[in-house]
Amino acid sequence: MRIRAEHLSYTYNPGSPFSSAALKDVSLSVEEGEFFGIIGHTGSGKSTFVQHLNALLRVPTSLKKYKKKRKDPPSDTVLRVGEFDLTDKKTDFNALRSKVGMVMQYPEYQLFAETVFEDVAFGYKNFAPEKPTKEQVESAVRDALTIVGLNYDEVREMSPFDLSGGQKRRVAIAGVIVTKPEILVLDEPAAGLDPLGKQEVMELLHRLHASWCKTIIIVSHDMDEIAENCTRVAVFSDGEVKYVLPPKELFLHAEELLALGLDVPLTAKICLALKEYGIRLECDFTTEDFLKKALALQGKGGSV
Amino acid sequence: MGFVRPQFTRDMKAIEFENVSFSYEEGGAFAIKNLNFSVEEGEFVAILGHNGSGKSTLARLTNGLLEADGGTIRVFGEQLTDKNLFEIRKQVGIVFQNPDNQTVASIVEDDIAFGAENIALPREEIGSRIGFALKAVGMEEFRHATVSRLSGGQKQRIAIAGVLAVLPKVLILDESTAMLDPKGRREIIDVVTRLNRDEGITVLLITHFMEEALRATRAIVMNRGEIVMQGTPDDIFERHEELLTYNLTLPLIGRICKELRTGGMPVRDTLDASSLAKEIAACVSGQSI
Amino acid sequence: MMKDVAFGQYYPTKSYVHNLDPRLKIVFLIAYIVAIFLAKNFYGLACCLLILACAIGFSRVPVLRVFKAIKGILFLIVFTTLLNLLFYNGETVYAEWWIFTITKEGILFSVFLVIRLVLLITCSSLLTYTTTPVALTDGIESLLFPLTFIRFPVRELAQIMSIALRYIPILMDETERIMNAQKARGANFESGGLVRRVKAVIPVLIPLLLSSFRRAEELGDAMEARCYTGGRKRTKYKKLRFTWRDLLAFLLGAALITGVVLLNVYLGATI
Numbered sequence: 021m022r023i024r025a026e027h028l029s030y031t032y033n034p035g036s037p038f039s040s041a042a043l044k045d046v047s048l049s050v051e052e053g054e055f056f057g058i059i060g061h062t063g064s065g066k067s068t069f070v071q072h073l074n075a076l077l078r079v080p081t082s083l084k085k086y087k088k089k090r091k092d093p094p095s096d097t098v099l100r101v102g103e104f105d106l107t108d109k110k111t112d113f114n115a116l117r118s119k120v121g122m123v124m125q126y127p128e129y130q131l132f133a134e135t136v137f138e139d140v141a142f143g144y145k146n147f148a149p150e151k152p153t154k155e156q157v158e159s160a161v162r163d164a165l166t167i168v169g170l171n172y173d174e175v176r177e178m179s180p181f182d183l184s185g186g187q188k189r190r191v192a193i194a195g196v197i198v199t200k201p202e203i204l205v206l207d208e209p210a211a212g213l214d215p216l217g218k219q220e221v222m223e224l225l226h227r228l229h230a231s232w233c234k235t236i237i238i239v240s241h242d243m244d245e246i247a248e249n250c251t252r253v254a255v256f257s258d259g260e261v262k263y264v265l266p267p268k269e270l271f272l273h274a275e276e277l278l279a280l281g282l283d284v285p286l287t288a289k290i291c292l293a294l295k296e297y298g299i300r301l302e303c304d305f306t307t308e309d310f311l312k313k314a315l316a317l318q319g320k321g322g323s324v
Numbered sequence: 325m326g327f328v329r330p331q332f333t334r335d336m337k338a339i340e341f342e343n344v345s346f347s348y349e350e351g352g353a354f355a356i357k358n359l360n361f362s363v364e365e366g367e368f369v370a371i372l373g374h375n376g377s378g379k380s381t382l383a384r385l386t387n388g389l390l391e392a393d394g395g396t397i398r399v400f401g402e403q404l405t406d407k408n409l410f411e412i413r414k415q416v417g418i419v420f421q422n423p424d425n426q427t428v429a430s431i432v433e434d435d436i437a438f439g440a441e442n443i444a445l446p447r448e449e450i451g452s453r454i455g456f457a458l459k460a461v462g463m464e465e466f467r468h469a470t471v472s473r474l475s476g477g478q479k480q481r482i483a484i485a486g487v488l489a490v491l492p493k494v495l496i497l498d499e500s501t502a503m504l505d506p507k508g509r510r511e512i513i514d515v516v517t518r519l520n521r522d523e524g525i526t527v528l529l530i531t532h533f534m535e536e537a538l539r540a541t542r543a544i545v546m547n548r549g550e551i552v553m554q555g556t557p558d559d560i561f562e563r564h565e566e567l568l569t570y571n572l573t574l575p576l577i578g579r580i581c582k583e584l585r586t587g588g589m590p591v592r593d594t595l596d597a598s599s600l601a602k603e604i605a606a607c608v609s610g611q612s613i
Numbered sequence: 614m615m616k617d618v619a620f621g622q623y624y625p626t627k628s629y630v631h632n633l634d635p636r637l638k639i640v641f642l643i644a645y646i647v648a649i650f651l652a653k654n655f656y657g658l659a660c661c662l663l664i665l666a667c668a669i670g671f672s673r674v675p676v677l678r679v680f681k682a683i684k685g686i687l688f689l690i691v692f693t694t695l696l697n698l699l700f701y702n703g704e705t706v707y708a709e710w711w712i713f714t715i716t717k718e719g720i721l722f723s724v725f726l727v728i729r730l731v732l733l734i735t736c737s738s739l740l741t742y743t744t745t746p747v748a749l750t751d752g753i754e755s756l757l758f759p760l761t762f763i764r765f766p767v768r769e770l771a772q773i774m775s776i777a778l779r780y781i782p783i784l785m786d787e788t789e790r791i792m793n794a795q796k797a798r799g800a801n802f803e804s805g806g807l808v809r810r811v812k813a814v815i816p817v818l819i820p821l822l823l824s825s826f827r828r829a830e831e832l833g834d835a836m837e838a839r840c841y842t843g844g845r846k847r848t849k850y851k852k853l854r855f856t857w858r859d860l861l862a863f864l865l866g867a868a869l870i871t872g873v874v875l876l877n878v879y880l881g882a883t884i
Contacts, residue, residue, distance in 0.1 A: 076796060117797060211503065212502050241506055281507075293597055296601070297605035299604070307579070311583050314589065314604060317604070413837070441848050447848065447850060450848065450850040472782055487838075
């Protein structure tokens with residue numbers, strides 16, 4: 021499924037003294053199969069954008085009580101996810117949500133059921149068009165727990181609250197992907213984990229990308245993570261999209277990004293510092309490529 | 325003027341653990357096992373370990389939030405007991421992990437005042453300590469701001485200021501950077517480094533981010549409630565294979581240095597991008613820059 | 614997003630009324646409410662109305678916003694007014710039907726009641742519009758201070774209120790976050806019968822409770838680590854101070870009550 025947003029705007033508390041524009045005329049497309057990154061400060065509009073993708077926030081025209089007022093400007097907003105038109109009231113938003121999985125920040129804090137099984141089954145049962153059989157639920161939960169790297173028979177009867185931090189997060193992710201969504205959106209999936217936990221989560225995402233979820237979108241502050249994993253990156257700032265580029269091209273704008281108060285990957289920082297010594301090192305900013313190009317510099321004594 | 329401090333002979337240890345053990349459940353697994361270590365006044369010690377290695381327990385034991393099952397804990401020579409908890413807590417401040425769960429008031433200055441109010445300082449003194457504490461964390465202009473409007477890193481700096489207002493001699497950061505973004509993490513580490521250098525505050529930095537340990541004078545690695553490695557951060561990072569066995573990974577920059585060397589580029593270990601660039605430049609041009 | 618402000622209705626702007634000592638605003642409010650109910654004729658109420666109009670003017674809070682507060686209890690006003698209108702036992706009967714009687718006294722009383730209720734709500738909400746929750750807590754604590762002599766735990770109460778004020782917006786945010794997360798997992802909070810709706814709350818309630826406990830525990834540790842003991846004597850950094858403006862407000866409150874009583878005496882009571 022392709023995501024297409026055009027002229028998307030959103031204002032919190034419209035018409036009140038606290039009204040604040042979170043999105044200003046944003047246009048952005050994400051193609052099927054991408055591992056897409058979104059970066060920006062808190063309050064840059066990135067969360068607001070992401071929450072539109074599975075209708076946690078709605079385009080006003082899609083609301084039941086929406087009535088066109090005469091003073092409304094003609095809306096040229098487009099927001100489509102696959103065949104779903106998110107500006108239309110008649111859209112089946114429940115079906116949309118089962119296709120667009122959303123993993124919030126610190127998802128382990130949403131666990132609630134007595135057993136891991138029940139927690140993971142929650143979403144599956146909610147989205148099932150008709151009441152699923154016991155076998156269907158079991159096989160879905162088994163698949164989900166297995167793909168996140170947990171042993172189904174070991175954990176199914178355990179209380180989710182007795183698991184370690186990293187395991188809890190994986191159960192929470194299993195609870196979202198249990199419906200096999202085609203698009204998976206994750207907000208800071210590795211936040212708060214130790215380095216090993218981080219690595220495990222990123223490996224899990226690649227496993228999912230290769231199997232169930234055609235498109236993965238991550239919101240992250242960790243630029244090394246972005247440079248290492250993403251096909252393209254959108255930079256949000258002040259409710260607008262400043263850049264949409266592959267990391268390879270985006271981090272050539274290292275100085276501009278730093279000026280926006282954003283970070284850049286370590287590799288980009290080193291390349292930037294190398295310029296001062298008159299050395300141009302061109303790489304795609306992944307560690308692997310950086311090492312290759314850096315080593316190739318030696319002996320040539322100049323630029324690669 | 326000045327306080328009459330008890331006179332101690334010879335070397336003054338800020339914190340001393342002697343055969344300290346602790347388990348959360350009676351008869352359960354030890355979170356801290358027969359631990360011996362000490363921290364000199366003015367040191368900056370990083371305590372590393374993966375989740376569940378016992379490093380946070382250590383922080384709580386040090387100022388009496390948890391009571392050891394066995395062994396002795398001394399703070400500036402004074403043995404920690406039920407009776408002197410209050411005095412010890414004045415000396416040892418802790419900043420915790422979640423920036424949202426440490427503030428008691430909605431306005432920055434009210435929150436910083438809290439600790440100073442608890443030790444019953446006069447009003448004027450509290451006012452000047454708020455000023456001092458905010459300056460120390462570089463947030464003077466936020467004195468009247470609303471806490472909930474601040475970023476995570478700023479909230480943690482306010483939490484540090486709140487602890488500083490009591491004028492502790494030891495500052496413990498118990499994974500205080502774990503929930504912050506890289507920018508927030510850097511802010512905190514900068515503040516702590518400055519406090520250690522300029523104010524002479526003894527710092528215990530508990531973290532699982534290896535790169536944060538770089539500024540420390542000494543690093544301690546914990547695993548299963550025991551100290552398994554100790555030395556300067558450089559020494560510790562040299563032993564990366566051993567680190568891996570304790571579920572710790574080298575910071576990215578450390579890995580890059582190592583890989584470059586393996587690939588035949590003789591760069592020295594460094595933990596900062598611009599000095600690595602300098603190293604690389606030196607290798608490329610074949611002379612030192 | 615802006616729940617920290619929206620909560621408690623505080624309207625952030627700078628004005629004379631905003632700057633007043635919260636204790637005075639509370640005392641003045643009480644005096645004002647007493648005056649509203651002491652006023653027995655339209656002159657007295659007109660006085661009250663005039664003062665409120667001035668207060669609103671000085672507060673720089675938009676008039677419409679102030680009256681918005683009434684909307685919430687409009688039903689209550691209409692209901693009690695109707696009740697009084699139809700059941701009030703008066704002498705001059707205008708109309709009678711079944712158990713209902715409409716009398717001159719009834720009409721007058723109802724009109725008074727409406728005016729009083731509207732004034733009451735408007736002036737109370739003006740207090741919350743112009744006073745931050747924190748200042749309000751401080752004011753209440755200070756006013757209740759004499760109660761510490763009968764060992765009433767005023768300090769602790771104030772501490773609890775202040776912490777609650779700090780955490781209510783956080784918990785509101787958290788509730789929204791958890792609801793969103795469960796909605797993303799197909800939870801439905803909008804439709805279904807009562808049982809279904811109650812059941813739908815569980816996946817929100819449990820994480821919320823757990824997180825509140827966790828927060829409480831961590832906060833407790835953080836407070837203890839900052840030398841809070843509960844029992845020991847503490848000092849207070851912020852002291853509320855009276856200024857000449859506060860004195861003026863105080864005199865105004867006293868004058869209002871006296872004026873209203875005098876109006877009653879000299880112009881006679883309508884009801």
